[in-house]
Amino acid sequence: MPAEAKVPASTARPAAQPASPPLTERQEARRRRILHASAQLASRGGFDAVQMREVAESSQVALGTLYRYFPSKVHLLVATMQDQLEHMHGTLRKKPPTGETAAERVAETLMRAFRALQREPHLADAMVRALTFADRSVSPEVDQVSRQTTAIILDAMGLDDPTPEQLSAVRVIEHTWHSALITWLSGRASIAQVKIDIETVCRLIDLTGPGERL
Amino acid sequence: MPAEAKVPASTARPAAQPASPPLTERQEARRRRILHASAQLASRGGFDAVQMREVAESSQVALGTLYRYFPSKVHLLVATMQDQLEHMHGTLRKKPPTGETAAERVAETLMRAFRALQREPHLADAMVRALTFADRSVSPEVDQVSRQTTAIILDAMGLDDPTPEQLSAVRVIEHTWHSALITWLSGRASIAQVKIDIETVCRLIDLTGPGERL
DNA sequence: CGGTAATCTAGAACAAGTTTCAGACTTGAT
DNA sequence: ATCAAGTCTGAAACTTGTTCTAGATTACCG
Numbered sequence: 001m002p003a004e005a006k007v008p009a010s011t012a013r014p015a016a017q018p019a020s021p022p023l024t025e026r027q028e029a030r031r032r033r034i035l036h037a038s039a040q041l042a043s044r045g046g047f048d049a050v051q052m053r054e055v056a057e058s059s060q061v062a063l064g065t066l067y068r069y070f071p072s073k074v075h076l077l078v079a080t081m082q083d084q085l086e087h088m089h090g091t092l093r094k095k096p097p098t099g100e101t102a103a104e105r106v107a108e109t110l111m112r113a114f115r116a117l118q119r120e121p122h123l124a125d126a127m128v129r130a131l132t133f134a135d136r137s138v139s140p141e142v143d144q145v146s147r148q149t150t151a152i153i154l155d156a157m158g159l160d161d162p163t164p165e166q167l168s169a170v171r172v173i174e175h176t177w178h179s180a181l182i183t184w185l186s187g188r189a190s191i192a193q194v195k196i197d198i199e200t201v202c203r204l205i206d207l208t209g210p211g212e213r214l
Numbered sequence: 215m216p217a218e219a220k221v222p223a224s225t226a227r228p229a230a231q232p233a234s235p236p237l238t239e240r241q242e243a244r245r246r247r248i249l250h251a252s253a254q255l256a257s258r259g260g261f262d263a264v265q266m267r268e269v270a271e272s273s274q275v276a277l278g279t280l281y282r283y284f285p286s287k288v289h290l291l292v293a294t295m296q297d298q299l300e301h302m303h304g305t306l307r308k309k310p311p312t313g314e315t316a317a318e319r320v321a322e323t324l325m326r327a328f329r330a331l332q333r334e335p336h337l338a339d340a341m342v343r344a345l346t347f348a349d350r351s352v353s354p355e356v357d358q359v360s361r362q363t364t365a366i367i368l369d370a371m372g373l374d375d376p377t378p379e380q381l382s383a384v385r386v387i388e389h390t391w392h393s394a395l396i397t398w399l400s401g402r403a404s405i406a407q408v409k410i411d412i413e414t415v416c417r418l419i420d421l422t423g424p425g426e427r428l
Numbered sequence: 429c430g431g432t433a434a435t436c437t438a439g440a441a442c443a444a445g446t447t448t449c450a451g452a453c454t455t456g457a458t
Numbered sequence: 459a460t461c462a463a464g465t466c467t468g469a470a471a472c473t474t475g476t477t478c479t480a481g482a483t484t485a486c487c488g
Contacts, residue, residue, distance in 0.1 A: 024485080027435090047349075052475060062437040064478085073475065132346040132393075135261075136401045143402055168414040175393030175411065176386050179346075183389075187350045188357055197389065200382040200418065207417055238455080241465090266445060276467040278448085287445065 031069055033059035038080045042126035050077060050126055071137075077130030078141045084127065085148045088113060092152060102157040103202040109156040110177060110198050117181070118191070125185045132182060149174055157205065165208040176201040245283055247273035252294045256340035264291060264340055285351075291344030292355045298341065299362045302327060306366060316371040321416040323370040324391060325409060331395070332405070339399045346396060363388055371419065379422040390415040 023031065037058035041050045052073055056066045070076035092112065097105035117124040134142050153170050154162060162170070180197045183189035189197075237245065251272035255264045266287055270280045284290035306326065311319035331338040348356045367384050368376060376384070394411045397403035403411075 026484090030436095048474095051473095062439090063476090064438085065436055067476070068435080071476095129347060129349075132396055133343060134400060135343075139400055139402050142400065146402070165414075168410050171407075172386075172390050172411055172415045175397075175415075176389040179389035179393045182346055186348060186353055186356065188353050188360070193385075196382050197385055200379075201386045201389075201415075203421055204414065204418060207421070240454090244466095262444095265443095276469095277446090278468085279466055281446070282465080285446095 030059070030061055030065070034061060034066060034069055034076070035080055035083050038076055039084070039123060042077070042080065043120050043123045046122040046125035047077070047129045049122070052076075074130045074134050074138055075141060077126050078134060078138055078145060081127040081131060081145055082141070082148065084123075085145060085152075088116060089148065089152050089155075091116075093155070097156050101206065102159075103205040105158070106153055106156045106173065106205060107199050107202040109152065110173075110202075111195060113152075114181075114191075114194060114198070121185070124181065128178065128181050128185060132178060146174065149177070163208065166205070169204040169208045172204060173201050244273070244275055244279070248275060248280060248283055248290070249294055249297050252290050253298070253337060256291070256294065257334050257337045260336040260339035261291070261343045263336070266290075288344045288348050288352055289355060291340050292348060292352055292359060295341040295345060295359055296355070296362065298337075299359060299366075302330060303362065303366050303369075305330075307369070311370050315420065316373075317416040317419040319372070320367055320370045320387065320419060321413050323366065324387075324412050324416075327366075328395075328405075328408060328412070335399070338395065342392065342395050342399060346392060360388065363391070377422065380419070383418040383422045386418060387415050 034055060037055045038050055041054055041058065050073065052066060053063060055076065056063045059066070061069075066076075070079060092109060097108040097112075099105040099108050131142060131145060150170055153173060157166075157170075159166065176197055180189065180194045184191065184194045248269060251269045252264055255268060255272065264287065266280060267277060269290065270277045273280070275283075280290075284293060306323060311322040311326075313319040313322050345356060345359060364384055367387060371380075371384075373380065390411055394403065394408045398405065398408045
């Protein structure tokens with residue numbers, strides 16, 4: 001019979017996972033080392049600096065093992081993003097935004113996240129590029145990131161059960177968030193411009209507010 | 215002195231180009247063959263199917279020459295997108311949108327473009343993935359695509375000199391457009407959902423309309 | 429404990445993007 | 459027509475993501 005339980009197809013820890021045998025302690029440690037190495041390399045030189053051989057070496061794992069845990073570089077980086085997002089969500093929970101309106105609070109939250117990303121622009125580059133470059137084979141993982149982001153935004157809005165209109169607005173905000181990050185990372189938009197775009201899109205929230213204004 | 219003028223760093227033809235010696239007829243023909251081959255391969259299997267060696271072979275050009283015209287696969291695909299966008303803009307000009315409000319016309323225009331993309335989903339995949347994956351070295355070309363997209367949207371709005379607020383709204387619409395396409399292409403959103411997102415974000419236009427409602 | 433099935437390792441091998449190079453070919457100027 | 463400079467070609471080499479393999483290790487069941 002099995003030795004170390006079969007490794008799950010690169011999934012996160014905390015959130016509920018349909019069916020993936022729990023990891024051995026050593027496996028958990030390996031996974032953690034890999035994610036750490038990934039984030040570290042990404043922080044240096046972004047997407048390109050995360051080279052699978054280097055990740056394997058840094059995390060003291062054979063290349064084949066790395067691929068067993070994360071079936072591709074994009075899977076690895078998306079998992080890295082999941083990891084960082086949890087961090088961020090935790091941090092944000094502690095100091096909730098203070099704005100008056102939901103729109104203000106969401107913008108405030110996103111700008112806070114944006115400032116965090118600015119501190120590690122290379123890491124941001126690696127994660128966001130991986131996220132948008134991901135193909136169908138990474139959909140479940142990308143979806144998980146999306147859900148986490150949605151949760152953060154809904155938290156900021158202070159909503160428990162949003163209307164379909166509000167969910168649309170949130171989706172649009174996420175779209176804008178990702179795409180604005182991309183333009184910033186590739187040097188085509190300034191920090192100020194990203195700020196404006198975020199504030200602009202957040203106005204949509206007012207349109208779908210409790211008053212149901214259309 | 216030079217023979218065939220030095221090839222420009224992969225730029226489009228029609229739009230004004232800062233400084234790039236005009237192409238020989240044969241060079242122009244090569245460029246065209248390359249773009250055609252690129253689009254053809256992309257239509258088959260998307261981003262992955264556009265293999266540089268195959269593009270070179272299909273377009274009867276040496277690999278080195280291909281790289282002289284387009285310094286990377288991403289450059290090539292972004293140029294392919296520029297090419298297709300011109301087409302599209304021309305087509306759209308002929309049948310302007312009929313909606314009452316600017317928001318309706320923009321949504322109508324984008325949905326028309328979306329339907330065109332649905333006819334060649336693989337091509338769309340290749341172009342959009344290249345666009346969002348592009349790094350700084352492709353910024354000028356990506357920017358050109360962005361300007362073209364902006365022009366299409368402003369056309370639909372029927373505006374000549376937009377206010378800064380309106381430009382913000384247009385940028386947000388573009389963000390949403392790109393990101394929504396990505397989610398559709400990677401199978402994480404349905405066509406219906408993309409439609410909703412586009413319609414949702416287009417409401418922003420009303421917020422920044424002539425009335426200057428904040 | 430012993431057996432056994434799965435995992436991990438080291439390293440080779442493969443695939444596709446990118447670079448490089450020597451030599452043949454074009455072009456525009458004289 | 460000739461020449462110099464730049465371009466194109468064909469092919470090999472290099473890089474990095476990904477796959478594969480044989481053997482050493484590990485985990486768990488009985």
